[in-house]
Amino acid sequence: MTTAQPESQGSMFDTTIEHQEGSGFVRSLLAPLRWMRDYPTLWAGLFLLAFMVLFGIVGSQFVDPELARAGTVEIDLSPGQTVDYRVKGEDRSAFSVLGTDSQGRDVWAVTMLGTPLTIYVGFLAALIGMTIGTVLGFIGGFYGGIVDNFFKSFADMLITVPVLMILVVVAVTLKSSIDVTQQALIISAFVWMWPLRTIRAQVLSMRERAYISVAQISGANTLEVIFLEMLPNLLPFLAASLATAVATAMLTTIGMDALGLGPQNQPTLGNTIYWALFYSAPFRGIWWWWTPPVLALALVFGSLYLITAGLDPLANPRLRRQV
């Protein structure tokens, strides 16, 4: 990392200072709008992610979870057809928005229930990994020493190892079926390395800054320095790290699922892709089976990418002048 950065890190408030106009009250009402104007990428990403989360959470309230289980509906029906539901022996038929798959699931129900499940795994794993990485990063950046050396070297090594391989060995050997939360916990053990590196590097360079010394001379203890002086400045870094970690964790969870090692009997998006591949759906032209999960994943990954890219000018103010 470079050491000479004259501007204050992550100066989020630059923009509000630049555009001082109108009365205070109106200005505070317009502040969010101005933010959106100044950081369109970030906001587009946040809106898209919020939409996908709401889409799943709200949508899953309106579908019958039974329909996401194999063998409840007629198989291989293309979207828009009327389907006989064999749920609980009932004899009723209904309009199927996205058709059905080769195992007798309703694709709409699967997508609705699967999207929040997969996002949940990604966020839970990333939050745990981020917490571990941030704590280790702060300890390392502040105190250094053997512990720091150990974790830094360990992280550097683990970064080059294909995590999916390790997880495959773990999942196959333990073989017991896992649920989504357990899967998230296992994955979280492999997403702390990048946050550690990022936060550690920032803490190291920040520690030498004048305002930290001023705070320390004024009698602030270490915790106060961390929480009141450093953490606010690190927010853009933490947010960008979190978005990256969520993307990594989601990539890992659908990778495990696609190899048939996901939580069993759960309609996660990765499991849906696994079954679609298992029944050769892309080769048989059953596009309505794989398109919804692929599209949902593409939108979530896209939103995370937009958030990371949108946070870049906040995290690295020097980039603002570029291109």
Place this chain on the structure above:
Amino acid sequence: MTAEYLLRRIGVFFLVVWGAASFNFILPRIADVNPIEERMSQLASRGAVSSGNTEAMIKHFEKRFGLDKPLWEQYVRYIWNFARFDFGFSIAFFPTQVRSVISQALPWTLVLVTVSSLIYMFLGMALGALVAWPGASRAFKLLFPPIMALSAIPYYLVGIALIHFFAFQLEWFPLGGGYTVGSSPGWDFDFYLDAAKHAILPALAIILVSIGFSAIQMRGMMVTTQGEDYMLLAEAKGAKSWRLFAWYGVRNAMLPQITSFALTLGHVVSGVILVEVVFGYPGIGTMLLQSIRNFDYTLLYGIVYLVILSIALATLILDLIYPRLDPRITYAPRS
């Protein structure tokens, strides 16, 4: 490059490889499962192998792993075998050696990863450099956002869409596999052509997604390079525009890509493994899926160990040649 750095770097390599091998040894023992016995009884109950054969296999494995010996002796034997790439027999393909099963699959993956990496690096660097260059056509700037959008999506999801459009609907390319079923892999031109035809879509899935990673880094480096004094000097000396671009700009900006390539190699290989699964491409990925489905532990551990070892080796080589390529980088101790 100091001897101390060299030793430390090689030490790290062996640490990773040793860790990978030990992990495979320790995990089943912590989990308290005996995968081989379990798998044998499973096979026998399905009638897949006759019980006499099963006993012979169990005996063979017990002798091989020295399961009657103390734990430390088992461990030493295990590590020694892995160090010699001796993974024993595959459980599912008994009595074929794991080594020979893997060596059939490995070339497919190696070629796929190498060729698509070279292509995506080249295209990505070209695109990134041109986007950042003031004199370049605006078309590149328009191409940039869709390429970046693609880069957020995992390879194999793009692969599924490619199969649907180009293999299923348009029928331009074969539906999956590595070569036409029935043709025997040989050294003749027809076979290579056939294999190349099968490899285009999997490679395209990897390339389309990866260009973005390479391009955005190159763009950043090109922007930085343009602010350097030597660019100003070259311009003042009257160097032609293309020479400024290629000789002074691109040449200096492309080197840091090697580091980021080394860092993302593990990620790329994980992605390639899943691409192979999607396409049914006869490489390491498809072999891995088979070993998972068959609970073929010996094959699985062999594959995982070899993949980790190859990536560690590639990273080591890149790390060692990097200072030779870029004189700005030294591993000399900072004093």
